[in-house]
Amino acid sequence: MSRWLLSTIPMAVIGVLMLVSVALNGANIMGRYLFGSPIFWAEEVMVYLTIWGVFIGMIAVAYKGEHLSMDLFSAGLRGKPRIALHVVITAVLAICCLFTAAQSWTVVRLFFDTGAVSASSKVPLVIPHSALLIGFTLISCAAVIGMRTQLKAHAAAMARGGDRP
Amino acid sequence: MIATMVLLPVALMILGFPFFLVLLVTAAAVVVLFGIVPAAALHQVMFSSIDKFALLAVPFFIFAGDLMGRGGVSRRLIRWVNSVVGSVRGSLPFTALGTTVVFGAISGSTAATVAAIGSLTHDRILEAGYPEEFSSGLLVSSAAMSNLIPPSIGLILFGISSDTSIVRLFAAGILPGLVLAAFFGAYIWWYTLRSGLGKGLPFSLREFLAATRDGIWSIAAPVVVLGGIYAGIFSPTEAAGIACVYALAVVGLLYREIGWREIFQSASRSMYLTAQIFVIVAVAGVYGWLLTINGVPQALTGAITDINIPPWAILLAINLLMLIVGCMLDTGSAILVFTPLLMPLATAIGVDPVHFGVIMVMNLSIGTFTPPFGINLFVGQAVLKLPLSRLYAGIVPFFIVAILALLVITYIPAISLALLRFL
Numbered sequence: 001m002s003r004w005l006l007s008t009i010p011m012a013v014i015g016v017l018m019l020v021s022v023a024l025n026g027a028n029i030m031g032r033y034l035f036g037s038p039i040f041w042a043e044e045v046m047v048y049l050t051i052w053g054v055f056i057g058m059i060a061v062a063y064k065g066e067h068l069s070m071d072l073f074s075a076g077l078r079g080k081p082r083i084a085l086h087v088v089i090t091a092v093l094a095i096c097c098l099f100t101a102a103q104s105w106t107v108v109r110l111f112f113d114t115g116a117v118s119a120s121s122k123v124p125l126v127i128p129h130s131a132l133l134i135g136f137t138l139i140s141c142a143a144v145i146g147m148r149t150q151l152k153a154h155a156a157a158m159a160r161g162g163d164r165p
Numbered sequence: 166m167i168a169t170m171v172l173l174p175v176a177l178m179i180l181g182f183p184f185f186l187v188l189l190v191t192a193a194a195v196v197v198l199f200g201i202v203p204a205a206a207l208h209q210v211m212f213s214s215i216d217k218f219a220l221l222a223v224p225f226f227i228f229a230g231d232l233m234g235r236g237g238v239s240r241r242l243i244r245w246v247n248s249v250v251g252s253v254r255g256s257l258p259f260t261a262l263g264t265t266v267v268f269g270a271i272s273g274s275t276a277a278t279v280a281a282i283g284s285l286t287h288d289r290i291l292e293a294g295y296p297e298e299f300s301s302g303l304l305v306s307s308a309a310m311s312n313l314i315p316p317s318i319g320l321i322l323f324g325i326s327s328d329t330s331i332v333r334l335f336a337a338g339i340l341p342g343l344v345l346a347a348f349f350g351a352y353i354w355w356y357t358l359r360s361g362l363g364k365g366l367p368f369s370l371r372e373f374l375a376a377t378r379d380g381i382w383s384i385a386a387p388v389v390v391l392g393g394i395y396a397g398i399f400s401p402t403e404a405a406g407i408a409c410v411y412a413l414a415v416v417g418l419l420y421r422e423i424g425w426r427e428i429f430q431s432a433s434r435s436m437y438l439t440a441q442i443f444v445i446v447a448v449a450g451v452y453g454w455l456l457t458i459n460g461v462p463q464a465l466t467g468a469i470t471d472i473n474i475p476p477w478a479i480l481l482a483i484n485l486l487m488l489i490v491g492c493m494l495d496t497g498s499a500i501l502v503f504t505p506l507l508m509p510l511a512t513a514i515g516v517d518p519v520h521f522g523v524i525m526v527m528n529l530s531i532g533t534f535t536p537p538f539g540i541n542l543f544v545g546q547a548v549l550k551l552p553l554s555r556l557y558a559g560i561v562p563f564f565i566v567a568i569l570a571l572l573v574i575t576y577i578p579a580i581s582l583a584l585l586r587f588l
Contacts (some may be wrong), residue, residue, distance in 0.1 A: 001578060002519070003448075004243045006230070011433045011437065012433065014432075014433055014436035014437060014440070015429050015430070015432040015436065016432075018224065018228060018432040018433070018436040019429070019432050019435060021221070021225075022225065022228065022409045022410065022413070022432075025221070025225065025402075025403070025405075025406030025409070025410075026406055026407070026409070026410045027400070027405050028403075029406060029407060033398070039209060043218045043289075044550065046218070046221055047216055047217070047218055047220075047221065050220070050221055050224060050439070050443075051212070051214075051215055051216065051437065053224075053436045053440065054215065054436075054440045054443040054447075055440070055444075056440075057436050057437050057439065057440025057441075058426030058440045058441075058444050060437060060440075061437065061440055061441055061444075066184065066441070067176075067182045067183030067184070067185065067186070067441065068184050068185070068441050068442075068445065068495050068497075068498060069178075069181055069182060069184055070178050070179070070184070070494060070538060072178065072494055073180055073181055074181030075181050077180075077213055085180065085181065089180075089181070089183070092182070092186065092190060093183065093186050096186060096189050096190055096193055097189075099193055100189065100193070100207055100208065103208045104208040106204075106208070107205055107208045107209060107212075107260045125490055127310060128212070128216070129208070129212060132208055132212060132292045137224045162268060
């Protein structure tokens with residue numbers, strides 16, 4: 001269930017966002033160069049779609065633990081020290097992302113209160129800015145749930161006498 | 166505070182924290198502990214760092230490259246390049262090298278290039294009698310050219326990070342990419358002469374025409390992708406969008422080697438990779454901003470220029486630093502963190518920003534095939550099914566050759582800047 005919610009669905013959503021962006025870009029270019037009539041709001045909307053894509057994609061990245069990192073030190077750890085480091089990193093990630101989400105909440109609430117809209121597409125700015133608020137909140141949840149799942153899988157592997165992590 | 170901004174990220178990075186978290190923790194620590202800016206600025210600067218139309222070129226080029234790599238384009242390119250160079254000694258390694266150059270002009274990702282070209286040429290090179298180390302070393306290291314030859318994700322990120330024209334950076338990357346290819350080519354030539362391997366077959370016009378007919382849409386891809394940019398018609402982002410549409414048409418409608426399901430998976434994969442990169446772009450924006458408002462780049466520049474080190478020595482030191490950084494960090498992260506720090510220094514010693522971008526990206530490109538974290542090594546390990554130790558042995562001569570090319574490109578700025586006059 002957690003895998004479906006935090007990996008399968010985000011992957012499907014970001015695939016759709018990518019294809020919609022490509023279609024919008026193609027339509028905008030055709031409109032501009034073939035018909036002399038570009039879609040004036042397209043660029044802004046594409047950027048917002050990508051921002052949402054980034055933070056939804058990051059939910060799956062956090063769940064799978066596939067962040068870009070330098071694991072020279074951690075790769076050399078085995079057993080409990082490795083698990084402890086994994087737990088510490090996940091805890092710091094969750095706290096930091098929640099702290100950032102709290103800052104995002106201040107900004108999103110401000111945009112909500114003022115009703116500010118973007119320059120070209122007149123999209124309420126609360127929409128693109130919410131990507132960070134929702135994204136960072138769910139990244140922290142996904143990281144914790146993903147770690148729990150990985151630790152369970154590890155414990156099961158140990159019980160079967162499998163590889164030590 | 167400066168110590169917090171330098172020592173904390175280094176410590177966290179060594180411990181294996183995700184790179185975006187390293188920067189986020191550092192930025193949050195500076196904001197909370199020193200209170201020089203309101204904490205809500207974290208959100209604002211992060212958002213504005215990725216609220217840029219020019220950045221959209223990255224996911225679009227990744228998607229186009231991924232689609233073309235999986236949809237039969239690379240196989241046709243290999244056949245076509247082989248029909249051109251098949252008569253020369255060492256034709257198979259030259260085919261791999263030539264295809265890498267052409268594929269690099271479609272895809273901006275070195276990892277995608279190793280996967281696309283390596284999987285199709287490695288066995289054929291081995292069958293021709295070349296040692297495993299030579300073949301793997303060639304495939305893993307020559308893919309680094311994709312980072313220099315436009316469209317290049319590294320050059321786009323440098324352009325965004327340093328406020329330099331991406332079109333000029335793209336034009337500047339062409340000749341250095343070809344110089345690197347020429348250096349690799351010279352090594353292949355020397356190796357085949359010394360070993361007596363790889364005698365070519367006579368040139369066949371019939372095969373050339375057949376390969377051209379079969380691969381015309383693949384061969385035309387770089388022209389479609391880059392022609393509009395250099396002709397001044399399209400912005401890099403628009404060209405990237407056109408590359409996607411072109412790739413969808415060629416792969417989905419003409420070749421039909423992959424179905425719509427795979428195309429959708431490719432779109433998901435491309436945005437997933439974009440997410441991994443752009444979250445670093447967002448957080449690096451905050452880190453760079455904190456560095457700037459605290460005057461760190463200016464202080465660094467002042468300290469180094471005050472001790473009167475000659476520019477060539479500073480460039481050499483930057484090269485060494487970037488080579489080491491490239492061995493440890495992925496290209497995107499390294500560019501995003503080090504560009505704000507080093508760019509003022511490079512400008513102060515009279516290095517053209519475009520030339521500096523090429524130097525930086527080339528250094529980090531070499532890092533893509535050097536231990537311990539060269540991404541090409543890991544992709545090569547998976548695609549070529551070789552242990553890392555064999556790959557390490559294979560890259561040594563190519564690393565030396567790449568360093569020679571790097572020195573030439575660093576100290577002869579005309580190689581990078583020559584094509585700019587045509588823009």
